[in-house]
Amino acid sequence: MLNQINEAVDFIQNEVNFKPEIGIILGTGLGGLINKIEISHEIDYSKIPHFPLSTVESHSGKLIFGTIKGKNVVVMQGRFHYYEGYDMSQVVFPVRVMKYLGIDKLFVSNACGGLNNNMDAGDLFIIKDHINLFPTNPLIGKNIDELGPRFPDMMYPYDLDIVAQAEAILNENNTPYHKGVYAGLTGPMLETPAEYKYLSIIGADVVGMSTVPEIIAAKHMGIPCFAASIITDICTPEKLKEVNLQEIIETAMKAEPKLTALFSELIARN
Numbered sequence: 001m002l003n004q005i006n007e008a009v010d011f012i013q014n015e016v017n018f019k020p021e022i023g024i025i026l027g028t029g030l031g032g033l034i035n036k037i038e039i040s041h042e043i044d045y046s047k048i049p050h051f052p053l054s055t056v057e058s059h060s061g062k063l064i065f066g067t068i069k070g071k072n073v074v075v076m077q078g079r080f081h082y083y084e085g086y087d088m089s090q091v092v093f094p095v096r097v098m099k100y101l102g103i104d105k106l107f108v109s110n111a112c113g114g115l116n117n118n119m120d121a122g123d124l125f126i127i128k129d130h131i132n133l134f135p136t137n138p139l140i141g142k143n144i145d146e147l148g149p150r151f152p153d154m155m156y157p158y159d160l161d162i163v164a165q166a167e168a169i170l171n172e173n174n175t176p177y178h179k180g181v182y183a184g185l186t187g188p189m190l191e192t193p194a195e196y197k198y199l200s201i202i203g204a205d206v207v208g209m210s211t212v213p214e215i216i217a218a219k220h221m222g223i224p225c226f227a228a229s230i231i232t233d234i235c236t237p238e239k240l241k242e243v244n245l246q247e248i249i250e251t252a253m254k255a256e257p258k259l260t261a262l263f264s265e266l267i268a269r270n
Contacts (some may be wrong), residue, residue: 001089003146004050008093009100011049016041018065020074022267023098023223025214027079027110028249030230032256034077036264039066044080051097052090054078056123060177069268073100081210083188085090088138096147099221105162105270106218108227109259111189111252112182112208115200122255124177124262125229126166130212131204138217148220158217158267159224160211162270167227169265175258180205182229184212190243196235206231228256228262 018040026033045051045061047128064075076098080091095106112125119125143150163179170177183199185191187209191199199207213228216223232251235241 001076002146005096006095007083007099008051008097012043012063012097014100015043016065019072019269020065020098021072021102021104023103024073024075024096024270025079025108026075027108027210028134030109030111030252030256030259031077031140032260033232033263035244037064037066037073037075038063038067038068039197041065050093051193052080052086054080054084054095054265056195063128068264071267071270074103075102079190079214080209080226082134082186082213083209085264086172088136088140088213088222090261091139091213095214095217096221099218099223099266103223106214106223106225107227107263107266108214109263110208110227110229111232111248112206112229113233114206114231115196116178116236117236117238119178119231119234121251122231123231124175124255125206126169126179127162127182127227127229127233128163129181129230130215131202132212132216133183133185134205134212135186139220146251148222152220154216154219157219157225159226162224162226162266165260165269166228166266169262171234175262178205178231181209182211182227185209190261193240196240197237198224205264207235221261226266228259
């Protein structure tokens with residue numbers, strides 16, 4: 001694995017003379033942040049050694065380098081999911097590559113389902129903690145000591161200072177938001193009513209199919225993390241209805257400017 005990471009990093013550094021400070025993973029329907037970047041270079045995933053390829057229609061497949069408000073960033077325009085058939089080491093491979101490229105913070109976005117009646121589709125959600133309900137995680141197997149310790153602590157998976165900064169930005173702009181616990185499941189199917197009830201009982205506020213593996217890998221490497229979601233559908237008994245992917249993407253895209261504004265200002269302050 002370490003050899004593969006180094007080969008990918010060597011290839012990228014030969015293509016791009018650039019050291020990013022912040023890594024960003026863009027989620028479903030949240031590609032508008034690209035328009036805020038002064039792009040210096042783009043690399044198709046297909047050209048990078050050992051990089052997976054996204055099979056989800058709403059996800060592009062490019063690694064983008066540039067600046068946002070003077071900060072050097074590397075952006076994953078398209079992420080990888082466990083449900084696509086990749087193993088966890090492949091899902092988090094780009095995060096590990098970004099660490100070796102030089103990032104010292106990771107910002108992640110996603111679309112999710114809300115589990116509380118006080119939520120509405122299109123609301124912003126700040127993740128303060130998560131519940132890993134994937135059947136595995138990226139640290140299973142032989143530990144790679146160069147990446148991090150065998151038993152990393154997960155007391156604060158999402159950096160408290162960055163979360164506080166995000167809340168301050170939203171409050172300053174009078175932007176409503178929620179904060180709480182994200183449950184990560186495999187997908188690709190959405191959950192049953194009984195599963196939504198179970199998730200609520202065990203303490204989840206929202207549910208999605210990503211983010212948790214990347215955060216685990218980043219924390220293993222000592223990277224402070226921040227993650228925010230757009231709630232695309234409400235999954236409580238009172239508000240639950242059938243939805244399809246197109247509706248989810250459209251909801252995410254309508255609400256995306258709020259998340260783009262948050263990420264832009266948060267990057268400026270870090």
